[in-house]
Amino acid sequence: MRNPTGRQLRFGAELRKLRERAGLTATEAGQLLGVKQAQISNMEAGRVGVSPERVRALACHYDCADQSLVQALSEMTSERSRGWWEEYRETLPNTLLDLAEMEHHATQLRAGITAHIPGLLQIHDHAREVFRQVVPELSPPDIEHRLSFRIKRQAVLFSESPTPYRAYIHEAALRMQFGGRHVTRRQLQHVINMSERSHITVRVIPFAAGAFPGSGQSILYAYGPVPPLDTVHLDQSHGSALIDAKAQLDKYRVLLDRMEGIALPPRESRELIRAIDQEL
Known part of the structure; x- marks a missing residue:
């Protein structure tokens, strides 16, 4: 599995912040979503793709009322493709x-x-x-x-x-x-x-x-x-x-x-x- 980019890490960190503000553990969040705790951890680590529907489902379970943030996070899910900078992945920090x-x-x-x-x-x-x-x-x-x-x-x-x-x-x-x-x-x-x-x-x-x-x-x-x-x-x-x-x-x-x-x-x-x- 390829290492997540900085933007993917940021996306996962924002999901984690939403969960923590809701006072839920990764295990509890997984139960609400019907997935294992490891799946929640992988999403929050930016290691796996997340669909816009799943982002909205998580936001609902987390009682997030900031719809502009939810929409922005949903739009970030379609950005798993790598940009021009990837050609420098093995040669620059x-x-x-x-x-x-x-x-x-x-x-x-x-x-x-x-x-x-x-x-x-x-x-x-x-x-x-x-x-x-x-x-x-x-x-x-x-x-x-x-x-x-x-x-x-x-x-x-x-x-x-x-x-x-x-x-x-x-x-x-x-x-x-x-x-x-x-x-x-x-x-x-x-x-x-x-x-x-x-x-x-x-x-x-x-x-x-x-x-x-x-x-x-x-x-x-x-x-x-x-x-x-x-x-x-x-x-x-x-x-x-x-x-x-x-x-x-x-x-x-x-x-x-x-x-x-x-x-x-x-x-x-x-x-x-x-x-x-x-x-x-």
Whole structure:
């Protein structure tokens, strides 16, 4: 049996939350549904497919009154097929594949970045230099492999129905020269061009804004079809993590709101990016 993807694990975890809120054990839930306890455990572990009818039956047994959540979970049951990221399954960490899957299914994306240009806005040469700085060092073929994966992730911004994307980028990230002056200038121009697309908003947090909460993190907030299915991706040197606990989701929304509150408006942000470009 193939290992479940991050999204399938999340689906199973949501079923488990519904059962636990109802105060039922897996055995009791199985009895209500007419299946063995192992079947409930496999569903909650994301190891087996679940039909929309079974999701609705479980929600009924669990006295779940949130019909929007039930509908969203029912729609997730038809998504057992694997996406483009599966071709990287044996060569890249699962956390990267889970990130691509999360971005693909998000209804909108919101990022707060202080030290790097967001991955979805990076040009090839900038991203290549980022991967050259990875510890432990990557081989040239591995760098190109990760680069192709990162560029394919950007498809969510270029599809016929692109995902709405908001990014709050600190001025420090814009001034860091990955790949030298010429690459940096092309990268800055790319950010400006992308920010002019109707579904993309880029706002710069200037040095003058001073200290702000969340300044030491790289945050990507993926909105689900309903708030309980939102997910936060944190990218750190020791690896990335997906977070979906309600208290943490609430916290990261506040952090991003605070970043938005001190960031320059879109037009002024583009003017600052152009000024930085002209200084190079």
